[in-house]
Amino acid sequence: MIERRDVFQAIADPTRRMIIQKLLRGPLNIGQIVEDSGITRQGIAKHLKVLNECGMVILTQKGREQFCEARLDKLDEVVDWVQASRKMWNQRFEKLDKFLANTKK
Amino acid sequence: MIERRDVFQAIADPTRRMIIQKLLRGPLNIGQIVEDSGITRQGIAKHLKVLNECGMVILTQKGREQFCEARLDKLDEVVDWVQASRKMWNQRFEKLDKFLANTKK
DNA sequence: TATAAATACAACCATTTGGTTGTGCAAGTT
DNA sequence: AACTTGCACAACCAAATGGTTGTATTTATA
Numbered sequence: 001m002i003e004r005r006d007v008f009q010a011i012a013d014p015t016r017r018m019i020i021q022k023l024l025r026g027p028l029n030i031g032q033i034v035e036d037s038g039i040t041r042q043g044i045a046k047h048l049k050v051l052n053e054c055g056m057v058i059l060t061q062k063g064r065e066q067f068c069e070a071r072l073d074k075l076d077e078v079v080d081w082v083q084a085s086r087k088m089w090n091q092r093f094e095k096l097d098k099f100l101a102n103t104k105k
Numbered sequence: 106m107i108e109r110r111d112v113f114q115a116i117a118d119p120t121r122r123m124i125i126q127k128l129l130r131g132p133l134n135i136g137q138i139v140e141d142s143g144i145t146r147q148g149i150a151k152h153l154k155v156l157n158e159c160g161m162v163i164l165t166q167k168g169r170e171q172f173c174e175a176r177l178d179k180l181d182e183v184v185d186w187v188q189a190s191r192k193m194w195n196q197r198f199e200k201l202d203k204f205l206a207n208t209k210k
Numbered sequence: 211t212a213t214a215a216a217t218a219c220a221a222c223c224a225t226t227t228g229g230t231t232g233t234g235c236a237a238g239t240t
Numbered sequence: 241a242a243c244t245t246g247c248a249c250a251a252c253c254a255a256a257t258g259g260t261t262g263t264a265t266t267t268a269t270a
Contacts (some may be wrong), residue, residue, distance in 0.1 A: 006115045008116055008119075008122070009117045011113055011117075011186075012113045012114045012116075012117035012145065013227085013228080014113075015112070015228080015229095017186070020190060021190070021193075022250070024193040024194050024197065025197060026197060027243095029246075029247095030246075030247070031245085031246065031247090039228090039229075039230095040229075040230065040231085041246085041247080042229080042230075042231085042249095043228070043229050043230075043250090045247080045248080046227095046228075046229080047228085058244085060182060063237065063238075063246095064236065064237040064238065064246050064247075065237095065245090065246065066247070067245080070194065072187075072191055072194050073191060075187045075190070075191070078183060078187060079184060079187055081116075081122070082177075082180045082183060082184055083128060083135070084126060085126070085176055085177060085180070086180070088126075088129040088130070089175065089177050091127050092130060092131060109234065118257085118258080120258080120259095132260085134216075134217095135216075135217070136215085136216065136217090144259075145259075145260065146216085146217080146219090147219095147259085147260075147261080148258070148259055148260075149257080150217080150218080151257095151258075152258085160254090168216090168267065168268075169215070169216050169217070169266065169268065170215090170217085170267095171216080171217070174252040
């Protein structure tokens with residue numbers, strides 16, 4: 001099992017997706033993310049660490065508070081993978097079509 | 106920790122993404138997936154079980170062989186989530202623009 | 211019929227994950 | 241100065257994950 005801390009893994013956890021959702025309207029500090037989350041501050045902090053390590057959340061200290069801001073750029077990686085997969089998948093049918101077209105001749 | 110077996114979790118594992126990739130060109134039986142994977146048949150079988158449970162791979166018995174076929178439809182869920190997130194994220198800037206436009210008056 | 215091939219099922223194992231509590235420390239507030 | 245707020249760090253824990261080996265079963269094939 002290799003060390004893997006990528007976007008795919010980051011968004012795999014529902015709690016982390018919830019955090020991302022909360023951050024979409026603007027930066028929050030940890031306390032605000034914790035509110036109504038049903039998870040302890042430390043739990044949230046751990047998730048933020050993961051999200052930060054894979055570049056999905058940037059953290060900036062502001063006095064004693066730490067502001068968390070979402071970064072969606074990395075999601076490109078996920079969409080790209082899906083699109084590439086779909087492309088290859090569709091080529092499969094195109095080849096089949098060509099084959100059928102040839103056999104008809 | 107709730108039982109979660111969704112597409113997000115399914116594609117989080119690199120080995121499972123590798124399996125999907127292999128299946129894009131057409132259905133394969135387990136043995137063919139195992140080839141050059143560096144993982145035992147049982148390991149692959151476990152991953153296939155996960156992929157099957159979340160609807161990303163369909164398994165059909167054919168004699169003594171079991172054919173595995175990719176199903177990309179479920180990836181919509183992932184793309185949809187990303188698109189929705191991006192949309193909300195962009196609205197944040199639109200609101201800021203409107204605010205700035207108003208203050209200029 | 212004996213044997214090989216393809217798989218299923220179960221037990222096991224180390225590591226990771228997702229969470230907790232508890233302690234301590236820095237930064238504002240009263 | 242005393243107190244509160246916000247957070248970091250560490251230890252701990254149960255469950256899940258990602259893999260293994262070992263055994264049994266079914267299906268082709270020589």
